[in-house]
Amino acid sequence: MLVFTVLLSFLLMHLTSPEREEISIAENLIRDIFTPLQSGVNKFRYNWGGIASVLNNKEVLSQQIQALQKENQELKIENQVLRESQAELKRLRSLLDFQSDSLDSYNLLPARVISRSPNNWYRYLLINKGSKQGIKKGMPVISPEGLVGQVGSVSKESAQVNLITDREVAVGAILQESRETNGIIEGRGDSNLLHMINIPYYSPIKKSDRVISSGLSVTYPRGIDIGVVKNISPEPSGLLLSADIEPVVNFDKLEEVLIITSFQPPEAIQEAEDSEN
Amino acid sequence: MRYLLLFLLPFTAILLQSTIFSFYGIKGTLPDLVLVFVVFFALINGARGGTIYGFLCGLFEDLYLGRFIGVNALSKAFTAYLVGHFQDRVFKENILVALIAVLFSTFINSLLVFFLALFTHEIFNIDMNILIAVIYQSIYNTVLAVPLYLWYYKSSYQGILRPTGER
Numbered sequence: 001m002l003v004f005t006v007l008l009s010f011l012l013m014h015l016t017s018p019e020r021e022e023i024s025i026a027e028n029l030i031r032d033i034f035t036p037l038q039s040g041v042n043k044f045r046y047n048w049g050g051i052a053s054v055l056n057n058k059e060v061l062s063q064q065i066q067a068l069q070k071e072n073q074e075l076k077i078e079n080q081v082l083r084e085s086q087a088e089l090k091r092l093r094s095l096l097d098f099q100s101d102s103l104d105s106y107n108l109l110p111a112r113v114i115s116r117s118p119n120n121w122y123r124y125l126l127i128n129k130g131s132k133q134g135i136k137k138g139m140p141v142i143s144p145e146g147l148v149g150q151v152g153s154v155s156k157e158s159a160q161v162n163l164i165t166d167r168e169v170a171v172g173a174i175l176q177e178s179r180e181t182n183g184i185i186e187g188r189g190d191s192n193l194l195h196m197i198n199i200p201y202y203s204p205i206k207k208s209d210r211v212i213s214s215g216l217s218v219t220y221p222r223g224i225d226i227g228v229v230k231n232i233s234p235e236p237s238g239l240l241l242s243a244d245i246e247p248v249v250n251f252d253k254l255e256e257v258l259i260i261t262s263f264q265p266p267e268a269i270q271e272a273e274d275s276e277n
Numbered sequence: 278m279r280y281l282l283l284f285l286l287p288f289t290a291i292l293l294q295s296t297i298f299s300f301y302g303i304k305g306t307l308p309d310l311v312l313v314f315v316v317f318f319a320l321i322n323g324a325r326g327g328t329i330y331g332f333l334c335g336l337f338e339d340l341y342l343g344r345f346i347g348v349n350a351l352s353k354a355f356t357a358y359l360v361g362h363f364q365d366r367v368f369k370e371n372i373l374v375a376l377i378a379v380l381f382s383t384f385i386n387s388l389l390v391f392f393l394a395l396f397t398h399e400i401f402n403i404d405m406n407i408l409i410a411v412i413y414q415s416i417y418n419t420v421l422a423v424p425l426y427l428w429y430y431k432s433s434y435q436g437i438l439r440p441t442g443e444r
Contacts (some may be wrong), residue, residue, distance in 0.1 A: 005332045006355070008350075009351030010351070013393070026340050030337070031343065034291070034341065117295065118290075118295040118298075119307060120305075121390060252299075
């Protein structure tokens with residue numbers, strides 16, 4: 001019996017180890033059975049959290065309101081400054097006939113997180129939008145804080161979003177301020193920290209630097225916040241550095257995400273233009 | 278009814294692990310309740326039945342996860358086979374036996390998943406964080422196994438999980 005199960009398991013692993021464009025009928029069916037149940041459990045947990053907060057200490061709540069009001073005022077001021085800068089940027093871009101690739105130029109589809117990976121090996125979220133709503137494998141996923149990940153597999157009613165902390169995900173990244181240091185950010189899979197590799201030894205990288213997507217990979221648009229440099233260490237070769245990056249997104253508390261449904265990598269746009277000409 | 282419950286246990290385990298437990302991990306580590314039920318089954322029903330049940334539960338988990346199908350099927354089948362081998366030589370009524378079985382099974386199962394992940398090129402090196410996660414998961418599983426085994430054992434000999442022929 002054991003020999004039979006070992007052989008069957010290896011056969012299944014062999015058949016499913018290459019990159020698959022679509023999941024099988026059985027996987028699709030199981031996921032669609034789980035989706036409404038997970039939505040229900042999630043809704044219950046969410047409502048329970050609401051009831052619990054009402055029962056919370058009144059003093060704690062009033063302190064939270066005060067802190068939020070203060071933050072709101074600061075954000076309003078920051079927003080005014082940013083709106084001015086954006087208008088200026090638009091004018092300058094139109095003067096230079098520059099193709100805009102800022103986030104507001106993409107179509108964003110909001111989705112609710114209904115569940116998370118049930119084991120410690122994978123880091124993913126399941127969202128309540130699937131192929132029925134036009135979600136496709138490979139679409140980038142963000143939140144208002146920054147980069148979340150990429151759509152890994154899609155069923156009719158739901159989609160699996162592989163987080164940037166997952167081992168299977170890698171993102172091209174640069175330092176936001178200096179616009180230098182092209183590195184690759186990899187998920188570690190076993191913690192919420194990210195690992196940035198391939199950093200040249202002469203890089204000006206330092207602690208607390210902000211890291212954003214470089215746009216060099218075909219998967220993600222550029223300029224999306226990824227995280228903050230926590231530690232820098234030399235690689236054994238001595239020619240390269242690596243860094244631990246703390247993501248800006250708190251993946252454990254993520255309730256909603258935004259899927260970029262209209263992103264086309266620069267090469268794809270170039271190819272389309274070439275074929276038109 | 279017994280078979281329905283044997284199916285519902287791993288089903289509910291995955292449902293809870295992907296929703297409620299994902300917010301109550303020990304330093305981000307989740308328990309593996311599917312494995313806990315597989316170990317209980319193998320301890321009470323032996324190596325042959327345990328291997329089949331472990332394989333089916335692992336396969337169900339693999340199909341839900343939708344990546345490398347067969348990894349959990351093989352690791353859980355093999356772990357259940359090992360536990361089932363000791364079935365006749367231990368006092369199953371002693372809860373400590375079940376807890377020790379869950380503790381060691383979590384280590385063995387994690388080790389197998391790790392080597393299979395190396396085989397499928399999902400991971401390339403062993404990391405201290407992986408070992409720490411395995412330790413946390415072993416403790417988490419063992420703690421949860423206390424109330425679960427009390428119910429499972431009673432149900433296997435006097436309740437709904439008792440094989441039909443023995444009623």
